[in-house]
Amino acid sequence: MKIGRIDYINLLPFDVFIKKQPLMNASKKFMECRKSYPSRLNQEFKRRRIEASFISAIAGKGKKVTKAGIVARGSVLSVIAIPDEEGKDYQSATSNALLEVLGVKGRVLIGDRALQYYSQGKEHIDLGxxxxxxxxxxxxxxxxxxxxxxxxxxxxxxxxVQKPIKIPFYILDKYARERSVSRDLIKRYLKNHIFYKVDKKECLSLNKFYFEERMSCLYKISKSKKFK
Structure with missing residues (x-):
């Protein structure tokens, strides 16, 4: 069994969950060595080097999907734009596309680096x-x-997705030290800002995003042709 996992705090509950499942030890070891960031796992999944993974919503379009996802119902804290700067985040295709769809000006920052930035109280725009x-x-x-x-x-x-996963204290403490994010912020983030069930509203939102992203791409193409 070949599972990939995004190596961010937002999927810490999934990491704890999967380790409690009655899977073969070899499968768990393989999963551990397949930790990476979203855009790389998108490619691993596309090339079938892994059987299953959380991948970017953009890359998941048209794929075989489950009811599990990475969802924000308002502020997300870990997908932000830094004002007065420019640039995409090489680690995420979806967040870069969301920036353009929203028409937000700024540099995209995602994952644990975004949480670190947020914890410092610096100015930012929360894309969720x-x-x-x-x-x-x-x-x-x-x-x-x-x-x-x-x-x-x-x-x-x-x-x-059936029920919240309790994170043991020693794991919270380990992540807090390694990622330079406080335990309290990690707990608040996972409780109030990240959800995992993809239901009717989430599917409606995805379809709206796909449509707007497509329109944004078509607009850029027509604009580039106009100035040639």
Missing amino acids: EEWFKRHRLPFVFGRFCYNARASLYEMLANRF
């Missing part, structure tokens, strides 16, 4: 919050997708 202000809908940053063994991965996803 901006999407919610515009559409009054949650935003889905990632989906748990699979290439094979549908029944197995759908079963795992359904179990995962």
